[in-house]
Structures are given as C-alpha cells and as structure tokens.
Amino acid sequence: MGKKGKSKIKKRLKYFSNTRVYEYQDQAFKYFGLFCTLIGVVVLMLLLGDVLYRGLSRLDWDFIMGLPSRRAARAGIFTAWVGTLWIMVLTAVIAFPIGISAGLYLEEYNKRSRLSNIIEINIANLAGVPSIIYGLLGLELFARALRLGESVLTGALTLSLLILPIIIVSTREALKAVPYSIREGSYALGASKWQTIWFQVLPAGVSGIFTGVILSLSRAIGETAPLIVIGALTFVPFVPEGVLDSFTVLPIQIFNWVSRPQKEFSENAAAAIIILLSITFIMNGIAVYIRHKWQKKVKW
Amino acid sequence: MKKIIFSGAVVFSVFAASFLGCGPKRDSGGSKLSGAVKIDGSSTVYPITEATAEEFRIEYPSVKVTIGVSGTGGGFKKFVRSEIDIAEASRPIKKSEDSAVAAAKIEYLELPIAYDGLAVVVNPQNTWVDYLTVEELKKIWEPEAQGKIVKWNQIRPNWPNEEIHLFGAGHESGTFDYFTEAIVGITKASRGDYTASEDDNVLVQGISTDKFALGYFGLAYYTENKDKLRPIPIDDKIDENGKGPILASDETVMNGTYQPLSRPLFIYVNKNNTDSNPSLDSFVTFYIDNANVLVPDAKYIPLSKEVYELVKKRFKEKKTGSVFLGKESTVGVKLEEILK
Numbered sequence: 001m002g003k004k005g006k007s008k009i010k011k012r013l014k015y016f017s018n019t020r021v022y023e024y025q026d027q028a029f030k031y032f033g034l035f036c037t038l039i040g041v042v043v044l045m046l047l048l049g050d051v052l053y054r055g056l057s058r059l060d061w062d063f064i065m066g067l068p069s070r071r072a073a074r075a076g077i078f079t080a081w082v083g084t085l086w087i088m089v090l091t092a093v094i095a096f097p098i099g100i101s102a103g104l105y106l107e108e109y110n111k112r113s114r115l116s117n118i119i120e121i122n123i124a125n126l127a128g129v130p131s132i133i134y135g136l137l138g139l140e141l142f143a144r145a146l147r148l149g150e151s152v153l154t155g156a157l158t159l160s161l162l163i164l165p166i167i168i169v170s171t172r173e174a175l176k177a178v179p180y181s182i183r184e185g186s187y188a189l190g191a192s193k194w195q196t197i198w199f200q201v202l203p204a205g206v207s208g209i210f211t212g213v214i215l216s217l218s219r220a221i222g223e224t225a226p227l228i229v230i231g232a233l234t235f236v237p238f239v240p241e242g243v244l245d246s247f248t249v250l251p252i253q254i255f256n257w258v259s260r261p262q263k264e265f266s267e268n269a270a271a272a273i274i275i276l277l278s279i280t281f282i283m284n285g286i287a288v289y290i291r292h293k294w295q296k297k298v299k300w
Numbered sequence: 301m302k303k304i305i306f307s308g309a310v311v312f313s314v315f316a317a318s319f320l321g322c323g324p325k326r327d328s329g330g331s332k333l334s335g336a337v338k339i340d341g342s343s344t345v346y347p348i349t350e351a352t353a354e355e356f357r358i359e360y361p362s363v364k365v366t367i368g369v370s371g372t373g374g375g376f377k378k379f380v381r382s383e384i385d386i387a388e389a390s391r392p393i394k395k396s397e398d399s400a401v402a403a404a405k406i407e408y409l410e411l412p413i414a415y416d417g418l419a420v421v422v423n424p425q426n427t428w429v430d431y432l433t434v435e436e437l438k439k440i441w442e443p444e445a446q447g448k449i450v451k452w453n454q455i456r457p458n459w460p461n462e463e464i465h466l467f468g469a470g471h472e473s474g475t476f477d478y479f480t481e482a483i484v485g486i487t488k489a490s491r492g493d494y495t496a497s498e499d500d501n502v503l504v505q506g507i508s509t510d511k512f513a514l515g516y517f518g519l520a521y522y523t524e525n526k527d528k529l530r531p532i533p534i535d536d537k538i539d540e541n542g543k544g545p546i547l548a549s550d551e552t553v554m555n556g557t558y559q560p561l562s563r564p565l566f567i568y569v570n571k572n573n574t575d576s577n578p579s580l581d582s583f584v585t586f587y588i589d590n591a592n593v594l595v596p597d598a599k600y601i602p603l604s605k606e607v608y609e610l611v612k613k614r615f616k617e618k619k620t621g622s623v624f625l626g627k628e629s630t631v632g633v634k635l636e637e638i639l640k
Contacts, residue, residue: 070351070598149383150368231340231378235350235367237357246338246366256369259343259499261524261599 051277055270063271067237068253072264075257077272082239083152083247084279088221090156090243091163096213099164103171103209108197127165134162135229143230150231153243158226163216170212174205207294214287218280224251250276333360335579340368341375341388342474344518345565347598348414349388352587355594359586363579372474373397379568380404385580387568390416390474392624407571407620411584411611412635413591415601417519417553418479418561421529425511428452428459431533431545434560437483440466440514446491452512466494467503467515475500479516482560504528516561519548520599536560553601556634564635565600571620588612603635610639 066076106123110116138158148154178201186196202209227249234256236248250272257269339349346369353365370378372389376397379387382404393401393410401408420437422429436455439445452459469476471488476496481487497503500517507513508528522529533545542557552558567587574581588611595602603611623638 068350069354070347231368231370231383233340233366233368234346235353235365237353238364246364259501260347261500261518261521263524 058271080253095160099167107175132225135226159220166216174208218283334362336364338384339386342372342390344390345388351594409569412564414595419522470498
C-alpha cells in the first residue's frame with residue numbers, strides 16, 4: 001500500500017470516528033424520511049377529505065339506486081356501479097385462471113432458455129404499457145374483428161389483457177417465496193410434479209397469489225381510458241342482462257359529470273368517487289384479509 | 301380452497317342480487333314499442349340528447365336508448381360503420397364524411413336541433429376591454445400571431461402594457477373547428493401558444509383566476525359561471541345583422557345578430573334504419589316535437605317554431621343529404637332560408 005492509500009484510510013477513519021457527524025446524518029435522514037412519508041399521507045388525506053366534504057351530502061339510497069338523468073339532483077349511479085360490478089366479475093373469471101396458470105407454468109415447469117428469457121422480459125414490459133394502448137387493441141380485436149361491439153364482454157376482455165401481466169408477475173413472486181425444501185420433501189415422498197404443485201406449492205403460495213390478483217383487479221375497475229376507447233357509453237338507462245349488452249361504468253360517469261357546466265354535477269361526481277373508492281377499499285380489505293388468513297394456516 | 305369457493309359465491313350472489321331483486325322500479329304500461337336506439341357523437345349535443353332520452357323513456361319504457369360521447373368526428377366514423385342510428389354533430393357533415401357514408405350505402409337525414417353560441421370572456425377585474433371586433437379577434441388568434449401578439453396594448457394602444465394570457469378549446473373539439481373557421485377564416489388555423497383544454501371547466505377556472513386572461517368556450521359554460529367571468533360584446537362590422545358590438549345571449553343568438561360566433565347543432569339520422577326500426581322513427585319525432593322545451597332545459601338555444609316545423613317536414617318527407625355541402629362556410633347561415 002502506498003502513501004496515498006494510507007492517508008485515504010486515515011481520512012475515512014477520522015470521518016467515521018466523528019460520531020457527532022454520524023449522529024446528525026442519522027437524525028437528518030430520519031426526519032427526511034418522515035417528511036416524505038407525511039407528504040404522501042397528507043396529500044391523500046386532503047384529497048379524501050375534499051371528496052367526502054363535497055360528496056357526502058349527496059350520497060343517499062336514491063343516488064345509489066337512481067338512473068342517469070339530466071338533472072343533477074335526480075341523477076343516480078345504479079347502472080354505473082352495476083356495470084362496474086359486471087366488468088369486475090367477468091374480468092376476474094377471464095383473467096384469473098389464465099394469469100395464474102401462466103405464472104405457474106413459468107415458475108414451475110419452464111426450463112431456462114433464451115425463449116423463456118424473452119417471454120419473461122416481454123411480460124415485465126407489458127406490465128408497464130399505458131392502459132390506453134390496451135384500449136386500442138381491444139377496440140380492433142374484440143369490438144371490431146370479433147364483432148363483440150361495445151359490450152360488457154369486450155370491456156372485460158380488454159381489462160383482462162391489461163391485468164394479465166400483473167397477475168403473472170405476482171403469481172411468480174408468490175411461488176418463488178415457497179421454500180424449495182417443500183417441493184423436495186414432496187418429491188421424496190413419491191409425489192408427482194402435479195401432486196406437489198396442487199397439494200403443497202399452491203396452498204403455500206395462495207395468499208400471495210390472491211393478494212396480487214385482487215390488487216390488480218382493483219386497479220382494473222378504476223380504469224377509464226381503455227373503456228372509453230372501446231366505446232363504452234355514457235348514457236345507459238338499463239343494466240346489462242347478458243355479456244353482450246351495452247354498459248357504462250363508474251369512472252366514465254364521473255368523467256362525464258366533472259366536465260358538465262353545472263356545479264351540482266361536480267357534487268354528483270364526488271359522491272360517485274366515494275362509491276368507487278369504497279369498492280376499491282373493500283377489495284383491498286379482502287386482499288389483506290386473505291393474506292392474513294392463509295399466512296396463519298401454512299405451517300412448515 | 302373451500303374459502304375461495306365461499307368468497308366467490310358471496311361475490312356472485314351480490315352480483316346476482318344487483319339485477320334480480322333490488323333494481324329501480326320500471327314504469328309499467330305506456331307504449332308497447334320496444335327496440336333499441338343507438339346514439340353517439342358530439343359532447344356539445346350530448347346534454348340535449350340525454351334530456352330527450354330521459355323524457356322518451358317515461359313514455360316508451362321498453363325502448364333502450366344509449367348515448368356515447370365520441371366527439372363529432374368519432375360519431376360519424378361509427379355512423380359509417382352502421383354501429384349507431386343517430387350521430388350528434390356540433391358542425392355540419394364534411395365532404396369526406398359524406399362520401400364515406402355514401403360509400404357505405406347509407407342515406408342520412410340532416411336535422412338541425414338547436415343553436416349554440418361561443419362566448420368570448422375575460423376576468424371581471426379586466427376593466428379596459430369594452431368590445432372586440434372580429435378583426436381584432438383574428439389578430440389575436442391567427443397562426444401568425446404566435447409569439448408576436450403577446451401584450452394587451454398590441455391590440456389597442458390604450459390598453460395596458462401587460463401580457464395577454466389566452467385560453468381556448470382543444471384541437472379535437474368541434475368548438476375549436478368552429479371558432480377558427482368563424483374568426484380566422486380557415487378551419488383549425490390557430491396559434492398554438494395558448495392554454496388549450498377539451499374540458500371547458502378548466503378554461504373557466506383559468507380565466508376566473510387570471511386578470512390578464514382572454515378566452516372562448518360554449519355559451520352554457522358562461523351562463524353557469526356569470527359571477528366569475530365578464531363577457532365581451534363582438535362587432536362583426538356587418539350592419540345587416542345588428543349594428544355595433546353585440547353581446548352573446550339567447551335572444552341575440554336566436555335572432556341571428558350574434559355573428560359570427562353562433563352555430564347550429566345537428567343530429568344525423570340513418571334513413572335506412574328509420575324504415576326498419578319503428579323505435580328510431582318515434583324517437584326522432586319525439587326529439588323534434590319536444591326540442592323547444594328540452595333544448596333550453598339543457599342550456600342551449602332553441603330554433604324558432606317555424607324552423608322546427610321545417611325540420612319535422614324534412615324528416616317526415618325523408619329528405620336525404622346535407623344542405624351545407626355546397627356551401628363555402630356555415631358561418632352566419634340562416635336556417636329558415638336554406639331549409640325551405
């Protein structure tokens with residue numbers, strides 16, 4: 001070691017022995033972190049407070065069960081939230097089996113190869129594609145090529161595409177967290193690959209899978225852009241009775257009301273936002289509950 | 301796994317309940333007419349069609365009327381694809397759209413249903429602007445003004461030496477098309493360095509908080525925000541439609557003196573479908589018959605009684621095609637004369 005190196009080490013030692021500086025640094029970062037956390041929380045609280053303040057007085061049974069109307073005081077969101085529910089359930093029915101199966105395959109069956117690397121990179125990239133692009137795809141593919149029109153099914157298929165990458169990635173993460181020793185133990189007892197996955201790996205990973213899946217679904221129900229692109233309508237005074245019926249959803253109704261000149265409509269929008277937020281909160285609550293419930297059950 | 305099935309069942313039962321039991325009561329009786337009427341198009345016309353559909357539903361509860369908001373151009377695209385029965389438009393059909401419709405072997409009925417005015421407004425604290433001429437508006441908004449006309453005293457020397465902040469419609473809206481055509485003379489020719497929004501409430505917000513702002517948007521947005529904005533009278537220097545500067549109002553738009561910033565709104569009906577779909581026929585008849593009540597209700601300006609008679613006659617006689625195709629411009633057109 002040359003002279004230069006030695007003096008460098010000395011300098012560092014001096015720096016670290018200076019405990020006061022170290023402590024200041026520690027304290028400074030702590031408060032900076034607290035500040036950053038508060039920004040997020042405070043902004044969220046302000047927004048929530050604003051929406052509640054504006055919309056709560058408008059929220060009643062008639063609003064929830066009412067049909068769309070040109071009079072703000074008479075307008076309701078019945079067809080909108082039923083549409084949102086339809087979309088949510090259909091999207092779940094379509095996207096969950098496909099997404100979870102794909103995740104299972106990639107994590108448990110797939111052998112490392114150049115092709116699988118390409119697939120993996122593509123899936124990760126797909127998760128970051130702007131939602132409106134999926135809307136354009138849905139419009140051409142489902143609404144026009146498959147002639148499904150602006151139906152509930154088109155909407156659900158489009159949103160399924162949107163959340164598939166998220167489901168696949170979260171399924172894989174959940175399966176990765178299952179220790180390899182579980183699989184080895186199962187094989188050692190003579191179980192087949194399928195038996196190992198079905199009876200050991202899936203139950204152990206299910207809490208993680210479902211958390212990811214439900215969070216992706218609550219993202220899907222807040223989407224407006226892809227649904228507007230596929231041609232979801234604004235004024236629909238009846239609820240869909242089948243998957244090929246026209247529909248509207250809460251975000252579109254909110255979007256429409258916000259752009260109206262009359263003040264009373266923005267109150268309606270705030271009230272509809274409260275309903276949409278409640279649906280999202282309930283979904284996230286279910287996700288937290290499932291994670292909690294299953295985590296307790298798994299014992300290794 | 302049982303838990304999953306259980307929670308799935310809960311979700312499904314809530315779902316099923318939503319459209320089996322607790323839906324709102326439907327009016328029974330009335331007409332037995334049933335079917336569907338699909339409408340899409342301009343967001344400007346939407347409030348009128350929405351009001352009509354709402355009232356129509358009371359009389360014909362089993363006709364399913366749906367309305368989308370894809371914009372005038374988007375509506376015509378769907379019209380060409382036969383995806384809709386009625387296209388709403390805040391401007392007359394273009395030549396290119398007309399030939400696309402013809403190529404799809406669709407005949408259409410062009411029905412004007414209301415007037416809309418564009419208001420030019422400033423902040424209430426702006427005390428210096430008394431009126432604007434079309435010439436001055438052109439000087440402010442033409443493409444050549446970009447980066448050059450930036451101060452109030454460049455328009456009239458006795459106005460303050462302060463920056464002028466411009467607010468206007470976004471490029472996709474029919475309002476933008478109409479304003480540029482009426483003021484600059486060429487559709488879509490406008491300077492680009494201004495605050496543009498498709499959402500007129502954003503413009504209202506901007507102008508009401510900026511002393512040096514000037515902007516334009518649909519008259520309804522001014523009427524709803526009278527306390528926050530000051531409207532500017534416009535002088536087109538043509539004495540036949542009113543001398544001097546004229547303020548936008550229901551009267552001046554209706555009697556044709558608020559020129560060139562008032563425009564007719566239209567619905568375009570697929571003629572082939574009126575023959576095969578009786579609900580469409582009764583919806584359009586209902587639309588025209590009730591427009592004189594429902595148009596003001598939706599904060600727009602109704603046509604005169606005579607014009608509605610002419611429009612109804614046009615619909616009953618199934619006169620297809622557009623009366624605007626041969627015209628250079630729609631600015632300042634008198635409907636009474638061209639519909640005859």
